[in-house]
Amino acid sequence: MANEYADHTTLRSPLGRVRGLGSARSGTHHWWLQRVTSALLLPLTIWFALSAALLAGASHAETVAWIARPHNAVLLLATIGLSFHHTAAGMQVILEDYVNQEWLRMGAILAVKTIFALLALASALAVLRIAV
């Protein structure tokens, strides 16, 4: 067992391989979070789609009253946070795959993340203003 890697010339230690963190030191973190957020978004999205359908044609007062209900506000905040996180992660992978130029790729990813973070904060503020 001790000589398991002796035949192969590699500078990577067995410990490094087991930890699987690679040169970016983040390993599968990004991939894993994308899966976790998708699993959490599954019930939240079904809840939101149904709620939105039930709010079709609702007046301003009715809509605000719906958002202000504590359980709706909490679930909305969770939906906002997870949706923007998941979408930003997905957009990052798409940009990494299809944008060839390094500066353009990095610029686009940073721009997308900045815009999504601001939009998430704006919608969270709106929910909190109504609910608190």
Place this chain on the structure above:
Amino acid sequence: MSIMQDGREATMVGRRTDGTPIKRPLSPHLQVYDMLQLTSALSISSRITGTAWGVGLGLLVWWLVAAASGPAAFANVQWFMSSWLGLLGLFGMTGAAWYHTLNGVRHLAWDAGYGYDIPSTYRSGRIVLVGTAVMTVLTWVVAIAVWA
């Protein structure tokens, strides 16, 4: 290993768990696939609908911010959402949302190691397509029933 075609390949040299070197693949380019093939078409559609949903999130932000601003701003959202362009957008967004959600479940099953063989892949792909159509129509039946 052949001559590098892409700068990113420099970071794509890895090792298998047994220690032998491997050149990791770049994500496949779109033009190598026949888009009439169900599996490729469904695969890229997942990314397209995900991106469409990113745009749809803009509508969610507008709706929430307008609701917080007051009745006048909210009336603008309602005017747009009930215009033919808004309804078309919302309908498209509903379809994209259901497709991305159902295909996401298909991906989670793959990640867990299920349904990888070719017949299962085609079967689950067809289920996703039928499911998308059914759920999109169902969502709108509820919305229209509430609205009317």
